[in-house]
Amino acid sequence: MPTLTADRIIADVVEVEPDPHPDARGRFLETYRRSWFPLGREMVQGSRSDKTAGSLVGLHYHLHQADYWYVPVGEARVILHDLREGSPTVGATQALRLGGGEERGVFIPPGVAHGFVALTDLTLTYLVDSYYNPDDELGVAWDDPDVAAPWEIEAPVLSARDQANPPRRAIAAEHRPRWRLRT
Numbered sequence: 001m002p003t004l005t006a007d008r009i010i011a012d013v014v015e016v017e018p019d020p021h022p023d024a025r026g027r028f029l030e031t032y033r034r035s036w037f038p039l040g041r042e043m044v045q046g047s048r049s050d051k052t053a054g055s056l057v058g059l060h061y062h063l064h065q066a067d068y069w070y071v072p073v074g075e076a077r078v079i080l081h082d083l084r085e086g087s088p089t090v091g092a093t094q095a096l097r098l099g100g101g102e103e104r105g106v107f108i109p110p111g112v113a114h115g116f117v118a119l120t121d122l123t124l125t126y127l128v129d130s131y132y133n134p135d136d137e138l139g140v141a142w143d144d145p146d147v148a149a150p151w152e153i154e155a156p157v158l159s160a161r162d163q164a165n166p167p168r169r170a171i172a173a174e175h176r177p178r179w180r181l182r183t
């Protein structure tokens with residue numbers, strides 16, 4: 001059974017440290033199991049992102065989609081920010097590292113903004129519980145002072161999309177996530 005860390009800083013975010021099983025041929029580990037996550041649903045799409053050191057992605061968020069991130073190669077600094085109105089942790093920002101020789105994945109619920117900076121060249125794999133929907137691809141400014149993300153990088157490389165994301169205060173009412181109490 002892997003080590004699970006639930007609700008450390010942001011409600012419903014769960015970090016997992018899978019158990020590796022090494023032998024003379026190499027090693028094996030499960031990187032994801034739905035039963036590890038209380039809010040987990042069937043993951044329907046898997047994707048891979050290869051980035052060079054210094055690349056910054058985000059902050060992105062979804063109203064309906066949950067993500068599961070895992071970095072098998074390289075190291076990322078991940079930033080999470082709770083945008084969900086009514087959440088017990090609304091406005092909280094959490095930083096964590098994925099990869100870099102540590103086996104760790106993170107479940108990101110809908111309404112939690114997420115992004116990463118590549119500390120090294122890396123591969124990030126992610127699973128999502130909804131098929132790609134451009135109407136559910138939203139963003140908030142990576143450098144918004146209200147988010148206060150500790151990126152620890154001076155000159156990140158960003159996409160045009162990420163450079164154009166609005167500050168938190170400018171998110172339209174119909175794009176503001178709401179927290180739902182799960183029982």
